[in-house]
Structures are given as structure tokens and as C-alpha cells.
Amino acid sequence: MARPRFHALATGLVATAVSRRWGRAAGAGFLLTGIFVDVDHLADYVWVRWQGQRNHFLAPLHAWELVVAGGAFVLWMRRHRATAPLPDALVSIGSNAERPPSTSPDAWSSHSRFAGLAAGLVAGLLFHLVQDVLTNRPRHPGVYALTYRIVHRFQRERIGWKGHKTFHDWSKRPWYTWL
Numbered sequence: 001m002a003r004p005r006f007h008a009l010a011t012g013l014v015a016t017a018v019s020r021r022w023g024r025a026a027g028a029g030f031l032l033t034g035i036f037v038d039v040d041h042l043a044d045y046v047w048v049r050w051q052g053q054r055n056h057f058l059a060p061l062h063a064w065e066l067v068v069a070g071g072a073f074v075l076w077m078r079r080h081r082a083t084a085p086l087p088d089a090l091v092s093i094g095s096n097a098e099r100p101p102s103t104s105p106d107a108w109s110s111h112s113r114f115a116g117l118a119a120g121l122v123a124g125l126l127f128h129l130v131q132d133v134l135t136n137r138p139r140h141p142g143v144y145a146l147t148y149r150i151v152h153r154f155q156r157e158r159i160g161w162k163g164h165k166t167f168h169d170w171s172k173r174p175w176y177t178w179l
Contacts, residue, residue, distance in 0.1 A: 025113040029120025034128050037061045056154040063146035070122035
């Protein structure tokens with residue numbers, strides 16, 4: 001299982017590179033989703049405590065659909081931008097040639113940071129899910145598709161976690177020991 005400390009280490013290293021390449025907002029977004037998307041495991045924790053069984057996998061933020069929707073949003077922002085293209089580092093704030101004449105430098109910079117943040121959030125989530133697929137080794141990557149889990153009623157054996165003896169083993173322990 002990819003523990004939060006391992007997500008933090010790998011994500012922190014990649015977020016540094018993302019920040020240098022795409023800007024600080026993108027690096028912050030990458031770091032945010034790359035690590036803190038695991039907060040959705042609290043839903044699993046509550047389920048296990050409430051039901052006393054480790055037979056479901058909820059994790060609503062662990063979803064390929066969010067990557068696709070977020071990526072579509074970032075592309076939409078890029079296509080329908082009123083100001084800056086993605087990523088931030090490609091935007092020259094001082095260049096009037098790239099800035100539409102109707103926008104102020106402040107609006108230009110603000111949109112650029114938001115676009116970078118959005119791109120970083122999506123990239124961080126994608127990185128997190130790929131880490132989970134590689135380290136948790138589910139039967140197939142569809143385990144991280146929310147619609148797939150919904151169709152199979154979140155039952156771990158039906159969605160691809162059959163045979164994982166340590167599945168959600170952490171949920172038996174107090175939450176502060178998960179790190």
C-alpha cells in the first residue's frame with residue numbers, strides 16, 4: 001500500500017520539478033492533490049468502523065473520471081481563455097505581444113496562476129492514481145474508476161481487490177497511525 005509518507009516524498013520531488021517548469025501555482029496544486037486526495041479514505045474508515053467489515057472500497061476522490069473532467073476543464077480554460085495560455089512558465093508577463101489588449105497585467109497574472117493551479121491539481125491527481133495502481137497492485141486499474149465501483153456497489157471482491165489479504169488493514173488501527 002502506498003502510505004501517505006511515500007506519496008508525500010514522491011509527490012514533493014515531482015512537485016518541485018512541476019513548480020520550476022509550470023510555475024509555483026501548478027507546483028502547489030500538484031502537491032495538494034498528490035498528497036491530500038487520500039483524505040477520502042476517511043469515508044472507508046467510517047464505513048469499517050460503522051459496519052465492522054473491510055469489504056467495500058469507497059474513496060470517492062480516487063477516480064479516473066476526476067482526472068478526465070479536470071483535464072477537460074484545463075483544456076477548456078486554455079481554449080476559451082480571456083488571458084494567458086498554459087502552463088504559467090510559458091507566459092511572459094512583461095510581453096505585450098502575448099497579452100490581449102483588453103486585459104490588465106493583474107488580470108493576466110491572476111488567470112495564469114489559476115490556470116497553473118488547475119493544471120497542477122489535475123496532474124497531481126493523475127500522479128497519485130498512477131502511484132496507487134503501481135504500489136497497491138489491484139487486479140486492474142478500473143478499481144480507481146468511480147463509475148466502475150458504483151456499478152459494482154463498491155464491493156471490494158467485485159471491483160478488483162479480491163485476494164488482497166491486507167486490504168484496508170490500516171482501517172483497524174487508529175487514524176493517527178496511518179502515516
